Amino acid sequence: MSYLPYTLDADDPAASPMGLIVLQTDETIEPEFNAYFADRTYPIYVSRIPSGTEVTTDTLAQMEKALPAAADLLPKIRPYKVVGYGCTSASSVIGSEQVERMVQETCNTAVVTNPLRAASACAAHLGVSKFALLSPYIQDVNEPLRRAFAENGVSMDVFGSFGEAEESKVVRISRRSVVDAALKLGADSSVEAIFLSCTNLRTFDAICEIQERLGKPVLSSNQSLAWHMRELNSHQ
The missing domain is CATH 3.40.50 (Rossmann fold)
Structure with missing residues (x-):
């Protein structure tokens, strides 16, 4: 050599x-x-x-x-x-x-x-504070998340969840399910923006459609x- x-x-x-x-x-x-x-x-x-x-x-x-x-x-x-x-x-x-x-x-x-710190900063940047929360989590996980956002000045009084704890299922929740659920939650007149929570939830291809149909900002954990x-x- x-x-x-x-x-x-x-x-x-x-x-x-x-x-x-x-x-x-x-x-x-x-x-x-x-x-x-x-x-x-x-x-x-x-x-x-x-x-x-x-x-x-x-x-x-x-x-x-x-x-x-x-x-x-x-x-x-x-x-x-x-x-x-x-x-x-x-x-x-x-x-x-x-x-x-x-x-x-x-x-x-x-x-x-x-994502918590980042979404709070993004909300402040956009000037919105009243969110609809869509998550895949079980209730015991949703509550501390909503409290933490509230401490950062972001209220999530409107919220819904797929109620799924198993990660291998969360990642396979369909795009259509995400869009339909977000549209339902975001239609509430008190909601200024929508947050799609969980880095394992596939949201990249869903954000644009939700935003265009609701006319409201849409944030996700990864975005x-x-x-x-x-x-x-x-x-x-």
Whole structure:
């Protein structure tokens, strides 16, 4: 074997990487992020975190202890401007500030966001605060989520759920089901906007139709997280 010479390329300082922590059971966020970030000039590095096959407050809370280990698996050669934690409901149970602290224990990142924090920021940016919530979750998960949004100034008095705890079924809820349910909830005259919750719920192809038919802003977990990460990445 011959040892051959090589040179090293310098990292582009303008192309700071972003990090994304994805649930082990999530089949949706990565393909949707590929669509939302199709024009990006910077890498997005992904790590997985153990998560339960069912979404309950207990399985969500368990992820808190696993966050540092998941963040530790992101490449460390360069610092991050932003890391996203891809779980809406767990963020409401653990708390956005605690999520950020746990990730920053092992990852050199300026800021950590999640769909709850991101959707709240997006709502403020749009100037809307009265949402209809569509989620796939069971009731025990819906309540802390609504409380957490309320603490961020977003009310969700109108809400509905598919009532499905099993992640493998959530990801296979049809586009038509999502559209029909969102249209029903969003038709309420008190509603200013609609939020489609859960990173594993397929919403990318549904948002435009819902928005056009209702004439109201439509946010989703993945859309909000992608928007907020892009915003934070450009301003850090």
